Amino acid sequence: MGMGGGMDDYPRKPHQQNQNKTRLKIFLLVIFTNLLTIYIFTGSSFNLSLSDHTHHPSLWELDPKALLQELNSTQAHLASSNTRIAQLHRQLISANSLLETLLSELGGRLQEPTEPVKPSGFSSVQLSGELKLAISPHKLPLGYAPRVGSDEVFPPVGAACLQFLDELKQYMTYDVGGECPVDDVFAQRLMLKGCEPLPRRRCHPKSPVGYVDPTPHPESLWATPADTSIIWDPYSCKSYKCLIDRKRSKGHYDCKDCFDLEGREKSRWIVDNGGLDYGIDEVLRAKPPGTIRIGLDIGGGTGTFAARMRERNITIITTSINLDGPFNSFIALRGLIPLHLTVSQRLPFFEGTLDIVHSMHVLSNWIPDAMLEFTLYDIYRVLRPGGLFWLDRFFCLGSQLNATYIPMIDRIGFRKLRWNSGRKLDRGIEMNEWYFSAVLEKPMT
Numbered sequence: 314m315g316m317g318g319g320m321d322d323y324p325r326k327p328h329q330q331n332q333n334k335t336r337l338k339i340f341l342l343v344i345f346t347n348l349l350t351i352y353i354f355t356g357s358s359f360n361l362s363l364s365d366h367t368h369h370p371s372l373w374e375l376d377p378k379a380l381l382q383e384l385n386s387t388q389a390h391l392a393s394s395n396t397r398i399a400q401l402h403r404q405l406i407s408a409n410s411l412l413e414t415l416l417s418e419l420g421g422r423l424q425e426p427t428e429p430v431k432p433s434g435f436s437s438v439q440l441s442g443e444l445k446l447a448i449s450p451h452k453l454p455l456g457y458a459p460r461v462g463s464d465e466v467f468p469p470v471g472a473a474c475l476q477f478l479d480e481l482k483q484y485m486t487y488d489v490g491g492e493c494p495v496d497d498v499f500a501q502r503l504m505l506k507g508c509e510p511l512p513r514r515r516c517h518p519k520s521p522v523g524y525v526d527p528t529p530h531p532e533s534l535w536a537t538p539a540d541t542s543i544i545w546d547p548y549s550c551k552s553y554k555c556l557i558d559r560k561r562s563k564g565h566y567d568c569k570d571c572f573d574l575e576g577r578e579k580s581r582w583i584v585d586n587g588g589l590d591y592g593i594d595e596v597l598r599a600k601p602p603g604t605i606r607i608g609l610d611i612g613g614g615t616g617t618f619a620a621r622m623r624e625r626n627i628t629i630i631t632t633s634i635n636l637d638g639p640f641n642s643f644i645a646l647r648g649l650i651p652l653h654l655t656v657s658q659r660l661p662f663f664e665g666t667l668d669i670v671h672s673m674h675v676l677s678n679w680i681p682d683a684m685l686e687f688t689l690y691d692i693y694r695v696l697r698p699g700g701l702f703w704l705d706r707f708f709c710l711g712s713q714l715n716a717t718y719i720p721m722i723d724r725i726g727f728r729k730l731r732w733n734s735g736r737k738l739d740r741g742i743e744m745n746e747w748y749f750s751a752v753l754e755k756p757m758t
């Protein structure tokens with residue numbers, strides 16, 4: 314039955330006694346809260362009426378001018394008590410929501426009396442020190458509440474961070490104002506597990522020794538940066554030469570040949586082979602010249618797609634993670650914009666804003682179907698009407714292509730402007746592994 318099961322589904326008999334105790338507690342709690350409310354209201358009105366009656370002379374003793382002043386001051390009093398009442402009202406609302414939380418927790422206990430209550434949020438977890446400061450709610454100055462919709466604000470942090478509380482605590486252990494630990498790999502692993510966004514920290518990331526100014530644009534687009542541009546500690550390679558040479562190694566590395574800007578990167582998206590590999594200029598021709606101006610490349614490796622688009626005066630933001638390589642820094646050193654984001658995160662763009670979204674390799678059948686559908690809907694969301702989604706070499710099994718992915722893309726509502734699929738070749742042998750590439754359009758209406 315699971316989460317949908319109501320209280321009536323649960324066999325209650327054996328826990329009757331326990332329940333009665335809890336009921337009594339709830340009853341007492343309700344009485345207590347009501348008494349508190351009565352106290353707050355009568356207490357404050359008592360104060361108001363007291364001041365009204367003791368300090369003010371009666372009407373007969375006043376001349377008209379004084380009477381006006383008196384009226385004026387009464388008005389001021391009224392205004393201030395209105396504010397006070399509004400304040401009390403807010404307090405009451407928050408007391409009520411506290412009560413609701415308590416009641417629902419107790420309700421949960423009634424349902425499963427033998428099992429411990431699982432924490433339903435950060436509020437029910439013991440937090441302390443820097444972690445507490447970083448993720449607990451903070452009070453807003455009076456007057457901001459209506460704009461925000463709450464009189465306190467929670468610094469955002471991935472809900473799944475709760476599942477990895479020990480690691481989160483470790484991440485938040487450092488000298489405030491000092492140097493951050495070099496824990497990029499550890500932090501990114503937390504993100505990849507769903508603790509995204511991570512909380513903010515109050516420390517300085519270590520700077521590389523001997524940092525030099527980056528290569529000027531436009532040479533920067535195709536220049537290998539200086540080795541002193543980054544901290545190498547988190548990576549197995551300790552120089553760009555090592556990263557470039559990695560393409561010849563047997564090891565399994567993400568985007569193995571992406572750091573060699575003189576190699577395969579140079580020719581990507583330049584030639585349209587009429588099959589799975591589209592050319593940028595051919596794709597852009599789907600729209601009136603100059604109307605594709607801004608966009609996003611999801612999982613864009615070292616940023617070559619954005620570099621090629623920049624040469625066409627199109628601004629592309631590249632999401633990338635640093636999987637055993639300094640991908641984000643490398644993109645930035647090319648003079649392009651990196652965004653350190655996993656594919657699970659909601660895209661930080663407003664809906665209907667981007668002209669184009671491109672993605673190669675990263676969106677594939679490793680992503681659980683339900684998650685992928687949310688991702689594709691999110692891409693649809695951020696595209697403007699008539700915007701393009703270039704899905705580049707999506708990898709899957711033959712059976713998944715027709716059974717899962719084509720129906721999913723249709724269901725979301727994309728229009729196919731171009732579609733190619735083909736079997737994967739392994740040393741000339743056709744496998745039952747397929748790629749498809751597509752240019753999809755978000756409909757105009």
Ligand SMILES: *[C@@H]1O[C@H](CO)[C@@H](O)[C@H](O)[C@H]1NC(C)=O
Pocket residue numbers: 381382385
């Ligand atoms: C009433 O108060 C306002 C400011 O609070 C002041 O500008 C005004 O002159 C006062 N009127 C009288 C009649 O005192």
Ligand SMILES: *[C@@H]1O[C@H](CO)[C@@H](O)[C@H](O)[C@H]1NC(C)=O
Pocket residue numbers: 624625626
């Ligand atoms: C890009 O913009 C610059 C400056 O406006 C212009 O000189 C150049 O021709 C443009 N390049 C392309 C490929 O449109």
Ligand SMILES: *[C@@H]1O[C@H](CO)[C@@H](O)[C@H](O)[C@H]1NC(C)=O
Pocket residue numbers: 711712714715747
């Ligand atoms: C998918 O369906 C089409 C049309 O029914 C068929 O021609 C094609 O072979 C199928 N593809 C795969 C990979 O099974």
